[in-house]
Amino acid sequence: MTHPTTPTTIRHRIIGVTMLMAFILYLDRICMGEIVKSVSFNHDLKLTDEQIGHVLGSFFFMYALFQVPAGWASDRFGARPMLTIYIVLWSLFTAMTGFVTGFAGLLVARLLCGVAEAGAYPTSMALIRKWIPLTGRARASGMVALGGRIGGTLAPFLTIWMIVTMGNWRTSLWIDAAVGLVIAAIFWKMVRSNPHEHPQVNAAELELIGRPQGEKSLSGRELLSALWSFTKSRSLWCNSAAQMLQNIGWGFLVTWLPTYLVKERGVGEIEGGKMLTYVLAFGMLGQIAGGYYCDWATRRFGLRWGRLLPMTSSMFVCAAAYMCCPFVESTWTLVACCAVVSFCTDLANPALWAFMGDVGGRATAAAGGWGNMWGNFGASAGALLIPWLMKIGGGDGKTLVFFTLAGAFVLAGLIVLPMDATKKLIADEPADLNPAST
Template sequence: MSTHVRHHVLGATTLAAVMLYLDRICIAEIAKEEAFKSDLGISDTQIGVVLGAFFFTYALGQVPAGWLSDRFGTRTMLPIYIGIWSLCTILTGLANGFLMLMVARLLFGFAQAGCYPSAGSLIKRWMPIPQRGRASSVVSFGGRLGGTIAPILTAWLLKDYLSWRAVLILYGTAGFLVAFHFWRIYRETPTEHPLCDTGEQELISYGDDDAGDLSPPQFLPLLPLIRSHTMWLMSFLQFGINLGWVFLVTWLPTYLQEVKHVDPKTGGLMSTIVLASGIVGTLCGGMVTDISVRHFGRRWGRSLPMVTCYTVAMIAYLSCLRLESAWSFVIAASIVAFATDLSVPSIWAYMQDVGGKNTAAVFGWGNMWGNFGAATSPLLVPIVVDATVPDADWTPAFYLFSLGYLMAGLCALGINANSKVE
């Protein structure tokens, strides 16, 4: 019987994903505190600038952070990334004003940019091809779990136990422990791990054309990425889905309150149901893409689940234009969340398929464009809604979200997991 070291590696990576989102999302809950504003002497406008600054550096940091993991190894770089963003979390808790807070959050975004590209690369090295989709779904689930528990845990600690500064110091300290835990468990390849036997090594490498090429890339693969038409399709795909999906984590509570006239408590429950549907989709998506590859091969096995998911999400958004009941709208939004997250493991596995020795950089390239979409959507929503004043009609917004998924579905038809980024 062979060893199962790969499962321990996957567990440590999932724990890092939990901390990734716990540290990222907690600041939104903390920023609501009057003590936070008064202690730092900042306005609501300045808080908005600080919260938005993260997405800017997070998007720009994706490709260079991914390349650094490819070049110097995930065992070196991922603990460094976790350590830096944990330090920034602590520095946020020690901030004495707007400038220090801004610097901490900008650096925080750069450091967090390296986590998922590194995770995508290590899954390629440590999981056999038929299990990469499920492994990707587990790590992605860790991020969703961290984002789900962050508001609840942070609010609980703030209410009865700790100040906002102490909460951030606690989270940052926990991050250092997670970084050490990952470094202790992980090795760059199964052959380097003292506890991974030959049976597990052969299982992991079976059918992988890149398994024997372990030399690190010398240069950032910008030209190959720019020349790759299939990666441009993946970039537009990720931009499109985030153009539509980000509504669910930004403007959804406002829409429920102002359009559906839902009270805040019920609205919070509805938002939780929508996001929980995404978590279920993430867990199912890995199994779906792995089964699809076994039946249709890598070319269509990666593509077809995405096309199906984005078609369903587009139809669900269009149906929102005819739904009067708040709960029927929540069902449609939950379908969007489920379908979107169902496709995420296919995206991860695709980038592992085409990335070769540059998997982390390739992952970062796609993730960068996805985050540009995430940053664009919240800005466009008030523009298209306000354009209908005095009616403030949300119809153009839902057409915008549907258009994003239409673009993603068309791009998914053209991607080819057999076309490597050389």
């Protein structure tokens, strides 16, 4: 029996099940990067590279476009019901993808997946703000994002393995969809939108978390006021631009790197899937290290610089790694450079997420959606940009691609510098009652 003065640990379980949500989110998202280069897919649909680029980019476009509405819905109606709905919907649309017979059907299915997945991470940011004390938010953010990276890391190998084993790309999507529906049921069972609503949280944990019980939800009228605050915030614009540029650089890894390894480096499908798995695995380490790095920097240098240092330092290293890619002959050396990009991108992510909780208040999910929206516009643009750069660059197309990706990271590292996490977007946000660490 738990002693009355010992805090329960329900907050850790909330983070754990949210990690599970992020796992299936990324598994369903990244699987298409492998599917579009499989023999069975190309035999069935026979799409051009430009059409594939539109399919990959369309997901990120709709995912970006619906970030703010989906985030506001969670601020308004609660994280538990809304995120459960989101998981169910994107699982059903993933299953639908397995039934398409042409470009138009595939495009529509991926557009719908993007809409349904849009609320996942903004809602997660709101959950972290409500369940985790201030100085533990970067680590919690890193752990949730780690769940996504685990899904993304396993997605290339698992997807190719299912396609090769079962002889068809469609079955892999139906299996992913079934797993998603199971996770939706687990999430509904275990999560509550607020700590005060959870029957297993004791008073000591509530005091540790330090969130006020009577915090009201964000109404539709208040959303308009919040959006006006977003448009006036220099910090939020800088964060949004950095996410956009960062995703142009990172998006290459999950959209075009598998195809690049097969077509330009002569790697087999299964071997290419393993290589991408290794690249994304370093991102898992980055999420963990980034959470500790950001929380340490925040304690050491204060809230503003504690959020900035992990972002800017990580992005400059990403740029340097991409600059090396055109000059390496060994495929494994190229993979190592991409692994550095993966690690350092994810080293910065906990700080980017924690910033949204710092400034967003009751509109944290909407603010997170705002930043994530611009970030995924970058990913969408990047998916379309790569084949265009290859085409106009001719024989030097690969060099042009990697230099462009490096330039995006340099700009991202510079543009975050004016950000200030101490300036709130919502003036009436209740103060954190207890900034103690988890």
